[in-house]
Amino acid sequence: MTILLATAEPADPVAILQGWVGLAIGFLTLLAAAAAAVFAARAASASPKQADAAARQVAHAQIATRIAREQAAVASELAERQAEQLARGQRESAELRFDSRMPAIMARAVGIEVTRSPSGSDVGFRVDREELVDDEYLIARTEIIMSLHNVSDFAARVDFTDLDRGHVGADHNDNTYFIAPHADVSVTWTRAFSLEEMRSEERWNESLFGSCRLAFRVADLGINVTDEYRLNLNTDILVRDGRRLSVLPQPPTDWIESVAVPVGPRRYDRLDLAVPRDAE
Missing domain, CATH: 2.60.40 (Immunoglobulin-like)
Structure with a gap:
């Protein structure tokens, strides 16, 4: 009677490594997806707040710009009035000087x-x-x-x-x-x-x-x-x-x-x- 003994073939280290790499990639992909989901959720909840803050900043900037323009216009008008008053005063002074030497x-x-x-x-x-x-x-x-x-x-x-x-x-x-x-x-x-x-x-x-x-x-x-x-x-x-x-x-x-x-x-x-x- 002949007895046959089955011998197992040795495992391929490359295949094992490829398997572990695949598992690692899958796990990392899962982690990345989870992280992306978390960040997406945070971003989704944060975007409306940022938009509101930006809108408020724009509104404040527009108000500040309008106020600055109004102040500049007032300052310009005041400067023009002061220049006119100065010119009028100089003119009146010159007229009085000429009047004092005018013949009759x-x-x-x-x-x-x-x-x-x-x-x-x-x-x-x-x-x-x-x-x-x-x-x-x-x-x-x-x-x-x-x-x-x-x-x-x-x-x-x-x-x-x-x-x-x-x-x-x-x-x-x-x-x-x-x-x-x-x-x-x-x-x-x-x-x-x-x-x-x-x-x-x-x-x-x-x-x-x-x-x-x-x-x-x-x-x-x-x-x-x-x-x-x-x-x-x-x-x-x-x-x-x-x-x-x-x-x-x-x-x-x-x-x-x-x-x-x-x-x-x-x-x-x-x-x-x-x-x-x-x-x-």
Whole structure:
């Protein structure tokens, strides 16, 4: 009788190692999954809190930004007001300084004279009584004598700006006069009109013969400050009765106003040049 003995094959160490490795990997995978589940649960519970905190931070930041902008706007407005007040104070101080050195002129009309020139002559003859205007008349002239008296301690510059179709002085372009302190200058304004103008209906409608409206400005020698003046006078020396025309030696009524009066506000030319117009 033959007895067969079964012998077990030795275990493969590689397979054993592979088995342990597989178990280890599976276990680690399980641990990782469990850890992921825990962290996911924590994250799921923490995310709403973080979102709320972030939202609150954003809201607080927006409020802080709005407050900062409002404070900046208030500060900017305050700075602008302070700058305007400073500029206004400096301007007023400069105006007072110029005012203290500004000359003053008393301008008044002291007389009127009417002259005529016959045809063919430039020589003027004074009209001392009412005269009929005939074809012998070439030109009639109205002359107003004005006194410009500087009543201040400062030299003055006088510039005529509106001569109402007339001229001053011997030179028709002599419109500027310099007057020393407390000095008096005599100026003659002349307006001439021809026979054709005296017979013109258009000129009568324009009141060419009935009034004189002069304008001039007074300034210091540096033209830092300027005052505007106007002188309005009655110069009605022509009388028309139908086709009859005559010249009078004097207006039929006395002058109601014979002194120039200031018009408009005082101008500070030097200061205005230093400030742009659109910044005023």
